[in-house]
Amino acid sequence: MPELPEVETTVRGLARVLDGQRIARVELRRADLRRAMPEGLGQRLTGARITGLRRRAKYGLIDTDRGDTLVFHLGMSGRWRVDPSEIEKHDHVVIETDDGRRVALNDPRRFGSLDLVRTDRLVDWPAIAALGPEPLEIEAGELRQRLAGRNAPIKALLLDQRVVAGLGNIYVCEALHRSGIHPGRAGGSISLKRLERLATAIRDVLAEAIAAGGSTLRDFASPDGELGYFSKTFAVYGREGAACACGGRVKRIVQGGRSTFFCPRCQR
DNA sequence: AGATATTCCTGGAGGC
DNA sequence: TGCCTCCAGGAATATC
Numbered sequence: 001m002p003e004l005p006e007v008e009t010t011v012r013g014l015a016r017v018l019d020g021q022r023i024a025r026v027e028l029r030r031a032d033l034r035r036a037m038p039e040g041l042g043q044r045l046t047g048a049r050i051t052g053l054r055r056r057a058k059y060g061l062i063d064t065d066r067g068d069t070l071v072f073h074l075g076m077s078g079r080w081r082v083d084p085s086e087i088e089k090h091d092h093v094v095i096e097t098d099d100g101r102r103v104a105l106n107d108p109r110r111f112g113s114l115d116l117v118r119t120d121r122l123v124d125w126p127a128i129a130a131l132g133p134e135p136l137e138i139e140a141g142e143l144r145q146r147l148a149g150r151n152a153p154i155k156a157l158l159l160d161q162r163v164v165a166g167l168g169n170i171y172v173c174e175a176l177h178r179s180g181i182h183p184g185r186a187g188g189s190i191s192l193k194r195l196e197r198l199a200t201a202i203r204d205v206l207a208e209a210i211a212a213g214g215s216t217l218r219d220f221a222s223p224d225g226e227l228g229y230f231s232k233t234f235a236v237y238g239r240e241g242a243a244c245a246c247g248g249r250v251k252r253i254v255q256g257g258r259s260t261f262f263c264p265r266c267q268r
Numbered sequence: 269a270g271a272t273a274t275t276c277c278t279g280g281a282g283g284c
Numbered sequence: 285t286g287c288c289t290c291c292a293g294g295a296a297t298a299t300c
Contacts, residue, residue, distance in 0.1 A: 073295085109279080112294095152270075257293095259293095
């Protein structure tokens with residue numbers, strides 16, 4: 001499932017193919033993913049030149065010279081296939097450039113989204129406007145400010161995109177494990193010293209995953225089709241019953257309806 | 269306002 | 285082998 005490192009890897013991979021190119025053709029093979037795509041998406045993109053690709057939290061942003069930004073979210077199972085030999089099931093949108101390259105947005109579960117937003121209004125666009133700070137630059141002071149007075153478990157708060165924008169279930173579990181914080185601890189009760197460790201862990205675990213090319217669980221592939229491999233280095237995620245480095249045993253609990261993996265011995 | 273539950277969707281896993 | 289149920293997850297929305 002794509003998390004921030006996978007989105008970053010995807011944006012970098014797409015940039016190699018799309019940056020500076022003119023869009024020759026857009027094929028919409030269905031009109032909706034999780035939500036309906038905007039009216040006239042194909043027409044507004046066709047003929048536009050791509051001027052840059054960026055990422056904000058788990059959103060990929062593709063800017064055009066017409067003042068529009070194509071905003072994509074990969075949801076659970078989304079990926080961009082680059083120069084696919086043939087279009088296959090769940091390729092919902094295909095974009096072709098003037099120089100004959102093709103990218104296809106493939107998303108079996110359709111939890112992803114595709115929107116076209118005026119670039120100068122992107123910061124006010126609701127989904128983007130609500131986002132907290134980027135986790136790659138998160139500081140302990142910022143965390144303290146945003147967690148102050150909160151009684152919800154730190155695990156749930158870190159998944160809240162308004163608190164930190166871009167963390168998903170995997171990296172929240174990994175960052176909490178690295179910083180020795182129990183996932184059930186109330187967010188507002190964590191000392192500044194431990195928040196320093198948490199902020200460092202968040203930045204490090206994401207940076208390492210990006211360096212490794214994004215992780216892979218079941219259905220993520222980088223744009224060129226190569227599988228990432230960071231998943232092999234998860235310390236706790238998906239490792240229920242496995243031995244922790246401290247000698248404890250990884251446990252799985254459910255918080256807010258989703259799995260949390262942690263070590264009860266070294267996370268307090 | 270904060271916390272929690274529900275909803276969307278499909279493929280893969282596991283049970284029988 | 286085949287059919288069934290369950291589960292995974294991000295984020296919007298609803299409900300307490």
